[in-house]
Amino acid sequence: MNMNNSQGLPGHAENETSDLSKARLRAWLQILKVSRKVEGELREKMRLEFGSTLPRFDVLAALYRERDGMRMSELSKSLMVSNGNVTGIVDRLVAEGLIVRVPVENDRRASIVRLTSDGEKDFAERALVHESWVSDLFSDLSSGDADALIRILRTISHHNEAPHD
Amino acid sequence: MNMNNSQGLPGHAENETSDLSKARLRAWLQILKVSRKVEGELREKMRLEFGSTLPRFDVLAALYRERDGMRMSELSKSLMVSNGNVTGIVDRLVAEGLIVRVPVENDRRASIVRLTSDGEKDFAERALVHESWVSDLFSDLSSGDADALIRILRTISHHNEAPHD
DNA sequence: CGCAGATATTTCAAACTCAAAATATTTATG
């Protein structure tokens, strides 16, 4: 699978996992812990305050950034979830009148999803409240630590990423 | 909901969200991104290499740390998922012969779940491979950054935590 | 003892999620 000591650091060929490997595992478990805790809190607030869910919020947020709309495949790629998953979320948001499916000229396979004016208005309000929830949950995070966190996490998320042109 | 500027820093009563609030939101979005990416990769490897799933691995891991077994409620609290959720996962692991339910003396409502010897053996092997996967995914994370990451994330996960005793 | 409230777990319905298969359409290739 992977060779221990994959950075080529000096060391002897041992079979136990390295200290570095264990530190990385601890880091991952801590990410998971924070992620679950925060998601749990946000989900509950979403439900109580908006009568909605995180996945729906995520779709609205993506469409709010791309006001001209996105294809289903762009949405699923942007949210890092499966294609089939997005279909169901979009169905419900359409039923709620917050988004619409628009056929694409010259490609009858595809459709573009975009916010309705209701969806735009609703999301704009929700986004402000959502940001305040996050800021509250992260109120122990200083500006410097936030920057450090972002920098470190970026090195992880860029792992094995194709360099763009 | 929350007052802007909840740290009592100097500033004027403005309505826009603060730079700090935005930095925290970006930090949260980055956590979410890494978390989803890593979970996705681990889920796929889990499925291909072990024919199993992350939630099942998480339950086995919790029981491996508590060799004497755990109650359902302890499990769900430790994994930060709902009670009903654990029931289903445990049912499947029991069917696979990796764990057992043991009745609790003097409390017929509760049961204790613990690894079978098969479960213990299987998990011990899987845990090593799992650690190597994580270490590979985090191979750009230095020892110092891992420690910094853990420290910062702990300040977040300890937010609003009841002081013990 | 009797029984109200607390506790532990399961069941349930709805939503989310994935991977794979199915469908529909477009593009490329001979």
Place this chain on the structure above:
DNA sequence: CATAAATATTTTGAGTTTGAAATATCTGCG
């Protein structure tokens, strides 16, 4: 043009997840 391969999306089946309701049991109080 025909049709194989590629692309975009939906459908499907299994599993996970939640929150609420249902069950079963225990505890404390009169």
